[in-house]
Amino acid sequence: MPTQDPQAFINALPFARALAMRVEALGNGRAEISMPWDPRFVGDPATGVIHGGAVSALMDTCGGAAVLSYPGASTTATIDLRIDYMRAATPGQRITARAECYHVTRNVAFVRATAHDEDAANPVATASGAFTFDRQGGAA
């Protein structure tokens, strides 16, 4: 886990780079990653609202980053991810996701996450998921 430069994590993932994601904070099983509004990410042209899939991609990336920043983690992959969409994100505003890896077993990491736009008090979406968990040194 390249903790010395958190942004290096995103720069190594072509699709996270394509969505112009930015690492805001990373460490100890927690991650905060944001993504700008962009007309190319819009799902419904009538409203200008970002497509749910782009929010999913942000949540998935943030969840994976949280797992990789958990002490001792080496690699991870998403097993399943559920997203609940509370409201449409306001067009033109940046979306920020915060994920927490709140429990790990020998092989599985459990993650929950929320995403908000500039109105931080009203989440745009929440997510929960399970990720594979591999420890450094390969004690599998």
Next chain:
Amino acid sequence: MKHPEPVQRIKHRRDSALQTLVGAIPYAQFLGISFERHGDELTGVLSYDDSLIGNPILPALHGGVIASFLEVTAIVELSWAMLWDDLETGRLTPESMAQNLPRLPKTIDFTVDYLRTGLPRDAYARARVNRSGRRYASVHVEAWQDNRARLFAQATGHFLMPQRRDG
């Protein structure tokens, strides 16, 4: 007796309507998603591009790309099913659709099951509307790459249906 509509005209009308629907979703264009149609059956096609990679070491498609592909396919299938009758009866034409784009269903929740690594090649998806009421719909989507029987991801989502403008 009325003559049946010429086959080429039917195909053109349906394909233009589908093109209008999908072409209006910027994020589907951004990901390189297109749709193939046989009758009313749609298959989503995700054309591989290097920018869709999440893990460059394997390499594997980004989980967010897979989730996005499944959600786009679910929304297009649901919208297509919603518009089909109006398109067939002529209440809606590809031209009137382009003038006044149909409102799309809104995702309430979406759960993705990642079954296998997404390989760096094209992917396909088909959605099935399990229930579609006046307000809510439940949709299941399956995605595969080389073999139809070996799914690499599946998802279930719930959607809020747009209210018809004519009430």
